[in-house]
Amino acid sequence: MTPLARDEAIEDLADPYIAIDATARLVDYNPAAETLLDISGSDIGDKIAEIAPAVATAIQHGEDELTLSSDGTPRHFDLTISPISGPVADQLGTQLLMREVTAREERKSELALQNEQLNRFASVVSHDLRNPLGVIIGRVRLLDGTTNDQDDIDAIERSAVRMENIMTDLLELSRAGQSIDETEPVSLASVAADSWDKIQQNGTELDMQVPESVTVEADRDRLMHIFENLFRNAKEHNEPPLTIRTGVIPSETANKDDKSFISFFIEDNGDGVPADDCDEIFDHGYTTNPDGTGFGLSIVEEVVDAHGWSISVSDSDDGGARFEITDIETGN
Structure with missing residues (x-):
């Protein structure tokens, strides 16, 4: 049987490569696959399910990762499965590239x-x-x-x-900073309000500008940590009366890969962040308050990173501190 998709680039690939025909029979492989799957020329034409059952199952179900055992040691692979098409767009078979990520x-x-x-x-x-x-x-x-x-x-x-x-x-x-395995649609306004209720508000006012309809994909408890710590940070570093404002940034609303993303801000009308300190405020232990722990903004950054979002700090229009959290997938 003549091998399909034979190419020098495939032959020299460090990653295992195999090709099967429309009946799921092995028609091609490279040296890396030969070593990994213990196959040889005599296996050409045999069912892939008989040669490498785990690989056959991964191809059949379109899986994107696979773990194989080599001498009792697990080896992990990312899979790329793609069709082999004929001159009239008929699918002649399937090819599989296995990139090791052990x-x-x-x-x-x-x-x-x-x-x-x-x-x-x-x-x-x-x-x-x-x-x-x-x-x-x-x-x-x-x-x-x-x-x-x-x-x-x-x-x-x-x-x-x-x-x-x-x-x-x-x-x-x-x-x-622990990885977030599951998120859910969360009302941004509800989280902000609940977080506000958990801090001592003496002499501090919240100006809520987040629409009730806005939802984001997030871990609700950890999103609350962002609001609580930023609310508390503003209160602890400024004298009352103080106004803290939170809202959505309209210009930052965007669509990428059929998904909708938004950004939101939390700002105050206090004294702001000294320009020389902007690069340090998220460091562990950084604080200008003698009674502060210096971990609040570190917690905020860790939670933001765990979600895959971004955070920045600047001056608000009133001269206070403004924190912007961006690249947030909406829950709508």
């Missing part, structure tokens, strides 16, 4: 394990430290107003509360 998949597994270990560590540290801190804060508050050493009592309470805040932010930061 190193990538192993790295993903390592990162997943590291994330799991980090989660366990953060949870244990948070739990083991919060219990004694809770005792300290509780006892200090019982002593409040009953001793002449009120300044010392206040200092102890501030330090204990600060430690508690740091632990909360560290735990949140350890989870913020």
Whole structure:
């Protein structure tokens, strides 16, 4: 049988390549496929399901990835399946190119394990430290107003509360950048409103400009982390009265690959971000507030990255800080 699609480029490919005819019989392969699938010239004309059952199943179902075992070790491949067409557009067969991505998949597994270990560590540290801190804060508050050493009592309470805040932010930061496997259509206005309700609003007003009809594809809980931390960041770095505004950026609405994308902003009329600090504000531990933990904006950036979005900071029209989150797929 004359091999189909024979070409020097295919022969020299490092990636395994095979071709089958319209009856799913092997008609061509390159040296890389010969080594991987243990095939030879005598297999030409045989059913691919008899030669390599897993490969046959992947072709039949149009799968885009495949894992094979080599000497007991898993090897991972990305698959490219395409038709072989004749001169009158009849499909003569199918060709398969297998690009090995074992190193990538192993790295993903390592990162997943590291994330799991980090989660366990953060949870244990948070739990083991919060219990004694809770005792300290509780006892200090019982002593409040009953001793002449009120300044010392206040200092102890501030330090204990600060430690508690740091632990909360560290735990949140350890989870913020984890990959997001599932998203759902989420009302942007609803998330903004719920996030606003969770912060102390003393002297701060929210100007909600997000239409109720706008939905985005997101992990709702982590999207709330973005709003909560940006709301809290504005409040903690500015004196009241303060107005925080959030809305959709009309000019950034776009369609790509039959999908619709939008952007939204959160801004305030406070003091803004010093120009020299714009490149540093997302760094772990960065803060200009002596009572801040320096993790809030790091959490925001991690959540944005995990969604595949982008974030930038600039000045608002009122001279405050303006954060723009872009490249967000709509849920409509």
